[in-house]
Amino acid sequence: MLRRFLPALVPTLLAIAAFCASLSDPYFMEIFIMVGLIGTVAVAWNLMAGFTGLVSLGHSLFFGIGAYTVAYGQVGFGLGPLATWPIAALLALASALFIGLLCFRYGLRGYFFSIATLAFSEVAFLLVSATLWLGRSDGMMLPSSPDALRYLQFDHKWPYGLIIVGFLALTLFISQAVLTARPGYYWRALRDNEGAAEALGVPAMRYKLLVFALSAVVTAIGGAIFANTFAFVDPRSTLGVELSIQLLVFGIIGGLGLLWGPLLGAALLIPAGELLRNYLGSGFHGVNIVAYALLLIVLALLLPQGLGGVLAARLRRRAPEKPAADAKALAMEAAQ
Amino acid sequence: MSTQQPLLAVTGLGKSFGGLKAVSDVSFEVMPGEIFGIIGPNGAGKTTLFNCLSGLLPLSSGAVHLDGRRIDGMRPHDICRLGLARTFQIVRPFQGMSVLENVKVAAFGRHPASADAEHHAHLALRRIGMDHLADLDAERLSVAEMRRLEIARAIATEPRLLLLDEMLAGLTATEAAALCDQIRRINAEGVTILMVEHSVPIISQLCGNAIVLNFGEMLASGTTRAVLADARVQEAYLGSAVS
Ligand SMILES: Nc1ncnc2c1ncn2[C@@H]1O[C@H](COP(=O)(O)OP(=O)(O)OP(=O)(O)O)[C@@H](O)[C@H]1O
Ligand SMILES: [Mg+2]
Numbered sequence: 284m285l286r287r288f289l290p291a292l293v294p295t296l297l298a299i300a301a302f303c304a305s306l307s308d309p310y311f312m313e314i315f316i317m318v319g320l321i322g323t324v325a326v327a328w329n330l331m332a333g334f335t336g337l338v339s340l341g342h343s344l345f346f347g348i349g350a351y352t353v354a355y356g357q358v359g360f361g362l363g364p365l366a367t368w369p370i371a372a373l374l375a376l377a378s379a380l381f382i383g384l385l386c387f388r389y390g391l392r393g394y395f396f397s398i399a400t401l402a403f404s405e406v407a408f409l410l411v412s413a414t415l416w417l418g419r420s421d422g423m424m425l426p427s428s429p430d431a432l433r434y435l436q437f438d439h440k441w442p443y444g445l446i447i448v449g450f451l452a453l454t455l456f457i458s459q460a461v462l463t464a465r466p467g468y469y470w471r472a473l474r475d476n477e478g479a480a481e482a483l484g485v486p487a488m489r490y491k492l493l494v495f496a497l498s499a500v501v502t503a504i505g506g507a508i509f510a511n512t513f514a515f516v517d518p519r520s521t522l523g524v525e526l527s528i529q530l531l532v533f534g535i536i537g538g539l540g541l542l543w544g545p546l547l548g549a550a551l552l553i554p555a556g557e558l559l560r561n562y563l564g565s566g567f568h569g570v571n572i573v574a575y576a577l578l579l580i581v582l583a584l585l586l587p588q589g590l591g592g593v594l595a596a597r598l599r600r601r602a603p604e605k606p607a608a609d610a611k612a613l614a615m616e617a618a619q
Numbered sequence: 620m621s622t623q624q625p626l627l628a629v630t631g632l633g634k635s636f637g638g639l640k641a642v643s644d645v646s647f648e649v650m651p652g653e654i655f656g657i658i659g660p661n662g663a664g665k666t667t668l669f670n671c672l673s674g675l676l677p678l679s680s681g682a683v684h685l686d687g688r689r690i691d692g693m694r695p696h697d698i699c700r701l702g703l704a705r706t707f708q709i710v711r712p713f714q715g716m717s718v719l720e721n722v723k724v725a726a727f728g729r730h731p732a733s734a735d736a737e738h739h740a741h742l743a744l745r746r747i748g749m750d751h752l753a754d755l756d757a758e759r760l761s762v763a764e765m766r767r768l769e770i771a772r773a774i775a776t777e778p779r780l781l782l783l784d785e786m787l788a789g790l791t792a793t794e795a796a797a798l799c800d801q802i803r804r805i806n807a808e809g810v811t812i813l814m815v816e817h818s819v820p821i822i823s824q825l826c827g828n829a830i831v832l833n834f835g836e837m838l839a840s841g842t843t844r845a846v847l848a849d850a851r852v853q854e855a856y857l858g859s860a861v862s
Contacts, residue, residue, distance in 0.1 A: 482673050485728075
């Protein structure tokens with residue numbers, strides 16, 4: 284049981300440690316919040332990309348659905364997170380099922396699936412950018428309310444950090460539970476060889492829709508948390524393709540084959556981007572972005588399996604000692 | 620003997636790719652418990668026929684009944700659930716999975732709980748004599764072992780009818796003989812078998828009945844002995860392919 288959930292437990296403990304360390308400084312807390320939030324969404328994205336072979340380039344759609352449901356729910360109807368988060372989850376579920384049915388029904392795979400998801404998110408981006416009651420491209424502020432707790436409005440950032448620790452832990456544990464049960468096996472089989480999987484009894488459509496729905500719902504909750512944390516949403520930061528690309532980059536750099544790979548990618552690259560901005564941002568305009576791009580290229584060349592892949596291989600190489608230890612434990616049990 | 624219902628009944632099955640008729644008007648019946656053979660030269664349409672039977676390709680014409688129930692037009696996973704399993708001529712285990720995990724994927728169909736599926740995956744591996752390789756990375760198996768893994772996966776779906784696509788080609792004589800024994804044993808345990816094979820000695824050893832395909836058409840059908848003795852078969856297939 285413990286070993287089964289180790290890949291969820293260890294990152295959760297590390298996240299709690301990072302959260303505690305960030306309590307001292309609001310700037311650190313802000314970075315922790317972005318790493319935890321986008322990292323968790325990247326984990327959800329990777330259930331599709333890394334484990335099922337469905338590389339979505341349109342996940343910002345679900346993030347945006349979450350963010351705008353919270354913003355418009357509060358501005359338009361005075362609804363708090365207790366109502367808006369579940370609505371966001373349902374809207375994301377419905378959109379994922381709709382897009383999934385359409386794509387899988389017509390057998391879209393590989394690049395074509397990626398392009399189709401990108402197209403849907405771009406359409407949403409353009410629609411929202413042109414819609415008056417959603418604030419167009421200027422975005423929407425969430426007004427502060429006297430009933431602060433009901434709208435999750437805090438004077439400090441750390442309570443949001445705490446919420447994100449919970450979001451991260453829940454996502455990791457649920458994902459790991461599903462990955463080590465039937466869906467996880469089916470997803471990996473579908474990723475590798477859909478025809479062979481189907482012939483062995485894997486209902487391809489149903490399980491591709493399942494992973495799409497799960498991934499979209501988690502992403503929408505991420506968007507909802509984003510809106511409550513920053514009290515502001517705009518198309519660019521919640522619906523733009525930049526966000527979808529970020530998930531892809533964190534996944535690839537961190538390692539697509541691992542539950543926690545994309546989280547590692549986020550934990551490495553978001554602070555690195557901040558550092559570069561702080562130290563190089565005052566120089567030539569854009570030099571920090573060039574440096575960030577160079578960093579990505581170097582990492583991609585050095586670590587084709589992702590950073591997580593290298594780490595996991597290290598751990599595995601040490602693993603052969605484990606069976607011996609197990610055997611010893613068994614022998615001791617038998618002796619008693 | 621009472622008239623028994625065939626386990627598999629194929630009637631007038633045809634499949635074309637664009638203008639190419641890969642299979643045309645093939646009809647035969649497989650009775651419960653037998654080992655039925657399909658012979659034919661390269662490109663005769665044997666694998667295409669299997670793809671049609673297992674639901675991976677839609678038929679162009681004809682019908683397929685499994686135990687009296689029409690299965691053509693069904694999704695492959697539904698056909699598998701009804702008890703028809705197949706192996707692939709080009710064996711390719713699921714990547715990044717151990718031998719056991721590969722078989723577990725198939726066992727999950729009838730055993731949704733992970734522990735149950737694992738137990739039944741071990742049983743399937745034991746039946747094919749490779750349980751000792753369970754924890755090995757599947758990509759590190761030899762060709763002969765991969766063929767057996769392919770069969771283990773198929774029987775882990777607990778089929779009534781097993782379709783084997785050239786499982787013996789390219790194996791050494793000892794490996795082939797061992798696999799033949801295992802196929803016989805699986806059959807004796809109650810699984811009906813439909814097998815594609817090039818080697819005439821193996822087909823005549825294992826199969827009571829057989830059909831011969833040539834350029835997608837059924838050249839002959841009947842008892843294996845009669846089929847092999849057929850003059851047209853001798854000419855079209857045996858004459859060119861064997862000698
Ligand atoms: N998906 C496909 N699209 C187009 N043509 C195909 C397709 N699959 C098979 N064919 C063609 O159909 C014919 C029959 O091929 P098939 O693979 O069924 O032969 P086979 O009897 O299994 O041969 P072998 O003994 O080499 O395995 C061939 O001419 C092949 O090129
Ligand atoms: Mg073939």
